[in-house]
Amino acid sequence: MKYNRGSVLSLRLKGIYEDLSNNYEKAIEYYLQSLQAARNIRAQEYELAALSDLAIAYFSIREPEKAKQFYLQCARMTESDGKIPSLINTYNNLAVIYTQLKQYDSSHLLLEKAVQLGQPLERQGRISLSSTYNNLGNLYFKEKKYEEALPYFRQNLVRHNNDSDLSALWVAKLNLADVFIEKKQFDSATIYAEGAMKLAERLESKSKEADSYSILAKLAEYRGNYSKAYAYIKKWYSLDTAILHSDTYKTIAALQERFHASEREAENKLLQEKIEKETLRSRELTLVAAALGIIGLLIAIGFVIKRNAHRRLKATNDLIIQQNEKLSELNFEKNSLISIVSHDLNTPFATIQIWGQVLQNDANLTEEQQKAMNRILQAGAYGERLIRQILDVERADIGNHKMQLEKFDLRAFTEEMADNFRPMAERKKIALHTETSGKKLFILSDRYLVSRICENLLSNAIKYTPRGKNVWLHISEEQDGICIRVRDEGVGIDKEELPYLFSKYSKLSSRPTDGEASNGLGLSIVKRIVEEINGRITCESEVGKGSLFTVLLKK
Template identity: 65%
Template sequence: MKYWLLVLSLFSVSLHAPAQVDTNYLKALYDRCLDFSEDKADSILHYATLIKKESDQLHFNKGDVLSLRLKGIFEEMSSNYSGAIEYYLQSLDASRKLTDVAYEKAALSDLAIAYANIKEPLKAKDFYLQAAKISKGTGDVYDLVNTYNNLAVIYTQLKQLDSAKLLLNDAIRYGKPYEKEIDLSSSYNNMGNLYCQEKKYDEALTYFRRNYEQHIKGDNPGDLWVDLLNLADVYSEKKQFDSANKYVQLAMKLALELESKGKEADTYGILAKLAEYKGDYRTAYDNLKKWYKLDTAIINGDTYKTIAELQERFHAKDREAANKLLKEQVEKESLRTKIVTIVAIAMAAIIILVAIAFITKRNANRRLKNINELIVQQNEKLEELNYEKNSLISIVSHDLSTPFTTIQVWGHVLQAETGTLTADQQKALGKIMQASNNGEELIRRVLDVEKKDIGQHRMQLENFDLTIFAEEVIDSFRPMAAKKDIRLHAEMPGKNLYLLSDKQLVSRICENLLSNAIKYTPHGKNVWISISDELDAVSIKIRDEGVGIEKEELPYLFSKYSKISSQPTDGEASTGLGLSIVKRIVQEINGKIFCESEPGKGSLFTVVLRK
């Protein structure tokens, strides 16, 4: 559970009120409140109310913007994201009425951070791009670093890791010469989290330790909590449990001191993972329940509904303004048309004919332009609906994965006490564990197809030896084959055979096909994988002595969710998704895939990839 950091601008002044309050004092008070941590959230609300009251008396036109933004920050610190977004939208509206781009950019950034925190990265990306457009060309290095850092977090949530890493490298490169004035800890933290996702834990530790050594000397407990949780998480992945337990206990102590439900929930998540890795499934289950209770309390369905209503009300104001502008344009166009008509009547016959032809052509072009605009709007709506569909799938998978995880945790607890169970109960428990594993696998496979993450995957081309690669793939499947007494054979050329392609995607192709071959092959039979050189291409063939496929079913073999009559020989799970994924990957790397099969005589899958 990595904790990503989004950045706000901070300033420092005294909070002691002068005898005579003026607008400069109110602005300075607002700047100082931006520097408050979560333990001073109540003070932020107090000063927001004070700024509003004094601004009304002084007729300070920026008072509404300052007060509304501080109230939004208070609600966000209290984990009330619907309230925070409502105030941020009001602050955005007030800043646009002032035509003050600095406050408009701040409101856009606040909205982006709030949407990122409630797992809506596409909306967050939209607000950040609007803010970046305003910032473009200012030459402010601090603003540039923050924009790159925040956009990198959003691209990470959208699973575009290569783009995120490029942005973080740029943020660190631009900010490094000004490191005494610009705090780069957020960029270092986010870079560490990227390396964790790539399972490069030693590289991640370099960035996490750098931040920890800096923040342990500071006075911001929120930043220190992030460092402690990240260190605990990465040490858990490295199976260094003593170090992991040390940092997670410090993180929990700090979360309780800050009285932050969000931080407490995330810490319970790491405690659950640590207990699971140590084999203490009962403790893992208890911590998982605490995490789920707190996480559900922070963000639930009512919150999303409220946020959607607020967004719609805000857009309604934009539509009203757009309709007013459109009406003015229509009136101007109508007047312009009348003038053209009067002039045209006064012209000679030949000029009238030319004018008619011109008007006809112009109207045709206008209709064509309107049609094109309608098509663009329809395409944008389709993209929005498609993203909402994918978001719904992600939400459903999140909700479904929790009961499956709970079933598995309790299953492990019961399996640890097999001495108290009868043979029938042990058999039933085995069926329960198998069913929960199959359900969780089905969720992952559905998401693998529907999210289209293959299309979003940035190609990482490398020149690798295909023979060595194939041997590594075979070795990873020998335990699976041994359970069914299946013999794996490798037929390799007598020379090194290099392929320039994405090694990760080629690995997914081979692993999927080899897994299927073992599933559909009876006990005691054989499975072959062969590699051959085909002039300007290479051929990867996987052959089995399995149950085979009916001839009439072959045309539908690579279709999404297709189900064929052939069944795995040992009751293994099959979702009908694997081969559709394989075909999509093969097409992505400009290859071809074929299948030859006959019932009772096995199957031969051939993948041809250009060198």
């Protein structure tokens, strides 16, 4: 048939067989032969497959550095080839290696590239970025950034619930269980850990059952139930050891086969080794003397290099000190300029507001003139508020605010907040509801900063909620803290944009429903205020159904 690729395919199939039989040494030997055969006939697609096979095999025997070398070759080939799905797959594989090597920055860079390349294709339904999101979640988990990892694992849970991929669904549930264990939210962790175990049993996978028992043991340990943890560990050990024994037996068999083949050769070399032993002994003395001389020379060179490096370091430090002094001067000038500009801009805006109100009270205005005057007043108020927000962010006004602690009643505070925002809500026919417990709730905190938090969240909720819908302000007591929740029936936020929600000047795809202005500063200010008073803020949202912002403050 003159089919020149038969050798490449045959060698690769032999490698795959040995790989699945856990005989990795033989598998690597076949994969290397397949790689050479592919290069001989210049078949790039099979060369790429062989490189990927080798990387996976080395990863399986816990040699990530060698796996990385082959994946880097894959990356260079796929980048020159320009096939985006292959490139995304290679970036994912490399990112997993970098995560295992604790080179987290490199892993972030590769996964971000994979997301940028893949999102247009995913929207067209041509590929799935499920593996990329799972890798991002694992990367944040390794960095102990559990809040950042959580959205990615949840996203994959929803995705695989829909596509019925049970194996991927098991991974998502196991990851969610691990995150909730670290967050000490044990009820949620239990649900996902037990769900993962049921899937492992349904898939009849011993390795998945072993991993599920491992996570259940960790959960029991964190909850202080050590007897239960011990029972799970024994089950994990029985499964894991059975798998290990199978691998070990095959490895030993291969070692014995090689040993018998080399035993005869060893006997032939025995006499020759005795002769060479005496020769080597005399050489060793010469080598030791030479080595001592080289070590002395290296020490001298090292001393000179270290002294020169110290001089360069001192010069660099002096330069850094000078630059820092200059930056401090420039920063002081910048802050002074901001103060001057803010003072000067506040005056004309205040003047606009005063004269606008005077003109608005004139009964002789026509309906069109009254409408124009309302717009002038709204623009003036917006400009004044924008100046204050810019100053909060750029001049770090929150950090310079002198904390004034006072004990105040949150029930009265809630009603006051709602009354302030009801006119704004009524203009859009939005019903603003308040929900508090029956008893009085007191908190010791800075009333001004708590007001700023509620103002921003309520303003955003009304802005992003369509006419005729509802907004809720709910305050409750939870253990040793106070929980403030602002919920709306607005446009919602895309899950992919949630990690960037509290970034400064972030511009999201969601837009106000009535043409209101949005500058991307409000939520970054809220986050800074919450952190300033030792609180936490989270957001849950679904596009088209609304958002829930939760602020937890200590009493």
